[in-house]
Amino acid sequence: MSADKSVAENMLWGGRFKGGQDPLMVKYNESLPYDRIFWREDIAGSIAFARANKNAGILTEQEFRDIQLGFDQISQEWLTETFVVKPTDEDIHTANERRLGEIIGKETGGKLHTGRSRNEQVATDMRLWLREELRKIEGYLVDLMKCSIMRAERETEYLMPGYTHLQKAQPVKWSHWILSHTTAWSYELERLREVIKRVNRSPLGCGALAGNPFGINRNDMAKELGFDGLIMNSMNAVADRDFVLETMQWSVSLMVKISRWAEDLIVYSTLEYGFVNLADAYSTGSSLMPQKKNADSLELLRGKSGRVIGQMVGLATTLKGLPTTYNKDLQESVEPMLDNIKTVGDSLQIATGVLATLTLNGEKMHAALAPEMLATEIADYLVRKGVPFREGHHISGRVVALAEELGVPMDQLTNEQIKQVDSRLEDDVRRCFDYHRAVELKDAVGGTSKRAVLEQVRAMKELLLGITA
Numbered sequence: 001m002s003a004d005k006s007v008a009e010n011m012l013w014g015g016r017f018k019g020g021q022d023p024l025m026v027k028y029n030e031s032l033p034y035d036r037i038f039w040r041e042d043i044a045g046s047i048a049f050a051r052a053n054k055n056a057g058i059l060t061e062q063e064f065r066d067i068q069l070g071f072d073q074i075s076q077e078w079l080t081e082t083f084v085v086k087p088t089d090e091d092i093h094t095a096n097e098r099r100l101g102e103i104i105g106k107e108t109g110g111k112l113h114t115g116r117s118r119n120e121q122v123a124t125d126m127r128l129w130l131r132e133e134l135r136k137i138e139g140y141l142v143d144l145m146k147c148s149i150m151r152a153e154r155e156t157e158y159l160m161p162g163y164t165h166l167q168k169a170q171p172v173k174w175s176h177w178i179l180s181h182t183t184a185w186s187y188e189l190e191r192l193r194e195v196i197k198r199v200n201r202s203p204l205g206c207g208a209l210a211g212n213p214f215g216i217n218r219n220d221m222a223k224e225l226g227f228d229g230l231i232m233n234s235m236n237a238v239a240d241r242d243f244v245l246e247t248m249q250w251s252v253s254l255m256v257k258i259s260r261w262a263e264d265l266i267v268y269s270t271l272e273y274g275f276v277n278l279a280d281a282y283s284t285g286s287s288l289m290p291q292k293k294n295a296d297s298l299e300l301l302r303g304k305s306g307r308v309i310g311q312m313v314g315l316a317t318t319l320k321g322l323p324t325t326y327n328k329d330l331q332e333s334v335e336p337m338l339d340n341i342k343t344v345g346d347s348l349q350i351a352t353g354v355l356a357t358l359t360l361n362g363e364k365m366h367a368a369l370a371p372e373m374l375a376t377e378i379a380d381y382l383v384r385k386g387v388p389f390r391e392g393h394h395i396s397g398r399v400v401a402l403a404e405e406l407g408v409p410m411d412q413l414t415n416e417q418i419k420q421v422d423s424r425l426e427d428d429v430r431r432c433f434d435y436h437r438a439v440e441l442k443d444a445v446g447g448t449s450k451r452a453v454l455e456q457v458r459a460m461k462e463l464l465l466g467i468t469a
C-alpha cells in the first residue's frame with residue numbers, strides 16, 4: 001500500500017508527522033462524509049468560542065470580526081453547496097478551520113483554535129444538533145398523541161374484543177384500545193423531555209480534557225448557544241456520550257411501544273379480523289397476488305424497532321471498555337446517532353399518517369364479540385347477589401361448559417337450562433348478555449365505560465396542553 005505523504009503532513013495536526021498515511025487509513029479515519037451535517041453547529045460553536053476569547057483578551061476586536069465574517073462566507077458556501085472539500089479535511093471541524101484560514105488569512109485564522117480541542121468541539125456540535133432534532137421529535141410525538149386522542153374521543157361507540165394471550169377476553173371500547181397505547185406514549189413524552197434536559201448542557205470551554213487555560217467564560221458561550229447549563233467536569237465533558245446513549249435508550253423504549261401498537265393493527269387489519277382498513281397511502285400490493293394489500297407501513301415500524309435496539313446495544317458496547325477520556329472509538333457514536341434520529345422521526349410521522357387515515361369497520365368489530373366473553377358478567381351478577389366470587393366464577397364456568405356441550409352460544413341457552421346450573425341464576429341473568437352493559441359497568445377510573453374513557457381523554461389533553469403552554 002503506497003502511503004500518500006502529503007496527506008498526513010498537511011493535516012491540521014500534521015506538525016509532528018513525517019511519513020504518510022495509508023490511503024485506506026485516511027478514509028477509515030475521516031468523518032466528514034457524515035459529520036458535515038453539523039456544519040451549522042460547528043460554526044455557531046466557533047463564533048461563540050471566538051467571542052469568548054475576544055472577551056478574555058486572546059483575540060482583538062478586529063480579529064473577532066474577521067473570524068465572524070469568514071464564517072459568514074463559509075456558511076454561505078455550505079448553504080449553496082459550494083464548499084469545496086480538500087483531501088486533508090478529516091472532519092467538519094478541520095474543514096471549517098482550514099477554510100477560515102484561506103478566507104481571512106492564516107495569521108488570524110490560526111488563532112481561532114487557541115485553547116480549544118476537537119474533543120470539546122465534536123461534543124458541542126453533537127449536543128446542539130441532537131437538541132434541535134429531539135425538539136422536532138417531541139413535536140412529532142405530540143402530533144401522534146393528538147391524532148390518537150381525537151379518534152378516541154370521536155369513536156367511543158365502537159366495541160371490540162379486548163384480548164389477553166390474543167384470546168378474546170372481555171369487550172372494550174375501541175377508544176379504550178387506542179388510549180391504552182396513547183397512555184404508553186405519554187410516558188415517552190415525559191422521558192423525552194428529561195433526556196433533552198441532559199443533552200442540552202455545554203461541554204464547550206473544556207479543552208482536550210483538562211480545561212481552558214485562558215480564563216474563558218463558559219457560561220457566556222453556553223448562553224449564546226442556548227444551552228441550559230454547563231458540564232461541570234472537563235474530563236467528563238469530552239469523554240461523555242451518555243447523551244447519545246440515553247437518547248438511544250429512549251428510542252428503544254419508544255419504538256418498542258410503537259412496534260406493539262403496529263403489531264395490533266397488523267392483526268386487526270387482516271381479513272380474519274377486519275376491524276380496521278389501512279389507507280392505500282400506507283399499504284403496498286403484492287407483485288404476484290393481485291388481491292393482496294399489505295400493511296407494509298406497520299411492518300416497517302415493527303421492523304425498524306429492531307434496528308434501533310441494535311444501535312443502542314452497539315453504542316453501549318463501544319463505550320463500555322473505554323479508558324477516560326477521549327478515544328477515537330467515540331467517533332463511532334455519530335453515524336448510529338444520525339440514523340437513530342432519522343428512523344425515530346420518520347417512524348413517528350408514518351405512525352401518525354397511518355392512524356389519521358385508517359378507517360374502522362364497526363360491524364366486523366361487533367361481529368367478533370363472542371357471548372363467552374360475558375362469562376365474567378355472570379360471576380359478577382352472582383357477586384351482586386352475595387355469592388363469593390370464587391363460587392360465582394365456578395358456576396359461570398359450568399354455564400360455559402353447558403353451552404359448549406349443547407353446541408350453542410352461551411346467550412342461546414334457555415332460562416331453564418341456565419337455572420339448572422344454579423337456582424340463583426334467575427331470569428334477570430339475561431341482562432349479562434349485553435356487551436354495552438358489560439362495558440359501561442367498568443366505570444371505575446381507568447376502565448372502559450364511556451365516562452371513564454372520556455376522563456382518560458381529558459387527562460391526556462391536559463398533559464399535551466402542559467407541553468404547548
Ligand code: ARG
Pocket residue numbers: 031091118119122326328330331334
Ligand atoms: N471527528 C472526531 C470525532 O467525531 C472529532 C474529534 C477528534 N479528536 C481527536 N482527538 N482526534 O470524534
